[in-house]
Amino acid sequence: MSVVVANGLTHRFGSELALDSVDLVLDEGEHLAVLGDNGAGKTTLLRIIATALRPTAGSLLIAGRDALRERRRLRRYIGYLGHAPGLYPALSALENLEFFCDLSGVGREEAHDALEVVGLAASGRRTAAELSRGMQQRLALARAILHKPRLLVLDEPDASLGADVADLLGAVMKDRTVVMSTHDHALANRLCPRTLVLRHGRSTGTATRLRVVR
Amino acid sequence: MRNIQVALAVARKDLRSEWRTREMVPALAQFIVLALVIANFGFAIDSRNVSSITPGVLWFALVFAGLVAFGRTFAAEREQSSLEAMLMTSASPVAIFAGKALAATALLVVCEAVMLPALALLFGAAVSAQVVFAVLLATVGMAALGCMFAALVARVRAREVLLPLLTLPLWIPFIVAGGQAVQSAMGLPGSYDQAMGLLLDLDILFVVLTSLGARFVLDE
Numbered sequence: 527m528s529v530v531v532a533n534g535l536t537h538r539f540g541s542e543l544a545l546d547s548v549d550l551v552l553d554e555g556e557h558l559a560v561l562g563d564n565g566a567g568k569t570t571l572l573r574i575i576a577t578a579l580r581p582t583a584g585s586l587l588i589a590g591r592d593a594l595r596e597r598r599r600l601r602r603y604i605g606y607l608g609h610a611p612g613l614y615p616a617l618s619a620l621e622n623l624e625f626f627c628d629l630s631g632v633g634r635e636e637a638h639d640a641l642e643v644v645g646l647a648a649s650g651r652r653t654a655a656e657l658s659r660g661m662q663q664r665l666a667l668a669r670a671i672l673h674k675p676r677l678l679v680l681d682e683p684d685a686s687l688g689a690d691v692a693d694l695l696g697a698v699m700k701d702r703t704v705v706m707s708t709h710d711h712a713l714a715n716r717l718c719p720r721t722l723v724l725r726h727g728r729s730t731g732t733a734t735r736l737r738v739v740r
Numbered sequence: 741m742r743n744i745q746v747a748l749a750v751a752r753k754d755l756r757s758e759w760r761t762r763e764m765v766p767a768l769a770q771f772i773v774l775a776l777v778i779a780n781f782g783f784a785i786d787s788r789n790v791s792s793i794t795p796g797v798l799w800f801a802l803v804f805a806g807l808v809a810f811g812r813t814f815a816a817e818r819e820q821s822s823l824e825a826m827l828m829t830s831a832s833p834v835a836i837f838a839g840k841a842l843a844a845t846a847l848l849v850v851c852e853a854v855m856l857p858a859l860a861l862l863f864g865a866a867v868s869a870q871v872v873f874a875v876l877l878a879t880v881g882m883a884a885l886g887c888m889f890a891a892l893v894a895r896v897r898a899r900e901v902l903l904p905l906l907t908l909p910l911w912i913p914f915i916v917a918g919g920q921a922v923q924s925a926m927g928l929p930g931s932y933d934q935a936m937g938l939l940l941d942l943d944i945l946f947v948v949l950t951s952l953g954a955r956f957v958l959d960e
Contacts, residue, residue, distance in 0.1 A: 578828060597959075602830045610821035614753065616760040621753075628749035629829040629836075631742060653760075669825065 527554050528587075529677055529703040530575060535584035537570050537727075544570040546727040547584070552703055554676075559714035560707040562724035568707040569609065569681055571724065575705055576606035576679040588677060602630075605675035607683055611666035615655035619646055619665050622654055623672060630673040640668035643697060659686040664694070671698055680706035684713055692716050743835035750826070750839025754813070755846060764812060764847055768805045769854040775801040776855070780862045787864070791926040794865040798855070798922060799915045802875070803882075803908070805851050810886030811903050813844045814894035823894075827958060837887065837954035845883040849876065866926055874921035874936060878914045881943040885910050888950040891957045913942055 530552035537545040545567040552558055560568045573579035574586065577597040586593040588600050613622050623637035641647045644664040654662060663686045670678065678699060683706055684691045695706075695717055708714050714721055723730045758764055779797040783789075817823035817840075826836055852875055860867045889906045893899040921935035 576828065578824060598830060598832070601828060604828075606828050608821065608824060612821040612823075612825035614757055614822060615820070616757040617753065621756070625749060625753050626825070626829060629746055629826060629831040631830060666825075673829075 527590075528552065529554050529556075529589055530705070531587040532575070533585045535571065535574055535581045535586065537567075537574060537579065538582045544727050545574070545581070545724075548722075548724070548727075548729045550722065550729075552705065555701065555703055556720060557699055557704045557718040558706070559718035559721045560705060560724060561709075561711065561714060561721055562707075566724040567727040568724055570727075572606075572679050572681045572705060572707055573608075575677075576604055577601060578606060578608070602673065603676045605670035605673070605678045607666055607670040607678075607680045609681055609685075611654075611662040613654040613662055613665060613669075616653060618651050618653050619657065619661075620650035622665060623668055626669050626672055632673050636672050636674075637668075640672050641665075643671065644668040644694065660688055663687055667694075667698060676703060678702045678704045678706075680704065682707055682709070684708055684710055743832050743838070746831045746835035747839040747842060750836055751842040751846070754840065754843030758843075758847060764809060765850050768809060768847070768851045771808070772801050772805055772851055772855045773858055775804070776858050776862050785863055790863055790865055791923065791928050794859060794863050794926065795919045795922040797863070798859060798875070799919055801855060802848075802852070802879075803911060803915065805855075806848055806879075806882055806886055806911075807904055807907065809848050809851070810844050810883065810890045810907070811900065812890075813840050813887055814891045815899060818894045823958075832955075833958035834951055834954045837891065837958060838951070840891075841883050841887040841950075844887055845879055848879055848883060852876070852879065868925055870925035870932060871922050874918055874925060874932075874939065877921075877936060877939045877943060878918035881939070881946045882911055882914050884943075884947045884950040888953060888957065891954070910946075914939065917942065 528551050530550060532548060532550040535545055535548045548571060560571060562568050574581045577593050577600055580594060589603055591600055593600055619641065620637055623640055624634045627634045627637050641650050644667050646661060646664050649657065649661060654665060657665065667683060683695055687694065692713055699717060776797065783793050785793055827833060856867045856872060859865045886907055889903055893902040896902055917935050917938040920930050921932055921939060924930040924932040924935065
């Protein structure tokens, strides 16, 4: 079954065309890496798929539902990690996650499990402000999987993460449909069988496995 | 039921953050005390005019403290990109807005707990339970409006200028009705009950309107 079906996704910021008629179909359990230079439209595409941004034109079905009309309902199925961690610096790592458990309507015990998955179980009582940038990114990743989403949308998740980034992301992405953007072609190649390359907002096509040129 | 839980969780989170950082309340309390001290020197207040001058000073200090308090509610969320994280959950934007408004109201009530005794101390004003009720009742509607416009302007660079321009005109009815209620509670002519009735009507009107509007303001 297709989890994401996008047709002609287009987005303009004022007169600037950020995304130009991108089509995409993603089946259950598929992992897709979105590649491209800065300003190619990766974040815009990911934000639209995560329902954080309405496209100027085009249609988007997620899990068979119209993502433009049923955004709130679909957010139960989507986990999104954006550019900024979006954490509360005065709250501890655990309190941050418990707060988002309350908002997502899931039990607070999920917060402990998510901390465990991202390797922050020992840092649960430290405030977000006390965590390093990499640990904050892990915490944001934990927040994205709190409600056990079927579709995970990750915008440059490898930013600031340590050497074990591929293992960590592999564990988080397991058994989920994933769309992730990255500048790291080797990481994309390792984690995602499919890639989509964007240039100036246009898709230059999808491919299976990249040949990494050094 | 879930909306109430979400609103309480948001309010609890905001108050906990404020308790730990102490960013807003000490600054606002100092601002209020300073405003009252300046007013004390600026006006020749004696026992004959205290009842007519005090309500004006009270609302003046409250309005500007409120602008600062409500202005920060959404600005901080935008700056740390946490508002999007909240809105990306399945929680209702209206419940999130209600929680933010609840927390901002609580912070302003704490400031009022500093302001009212300071008014009695510096001006010798009779701060009765009726005055307290009038101020609290006005705070509810003012908080709903203040938070609504704070959410609206949070993504704009000139938000510090825009927030007073949008909010102050709609706060005028609260200041008129609240001023009348406080004046009559302090012994000047005028119907206290009528002014409180008007404040209650304004509260209901603006709480309903802002609840309806919150969805469109927050859900981009």
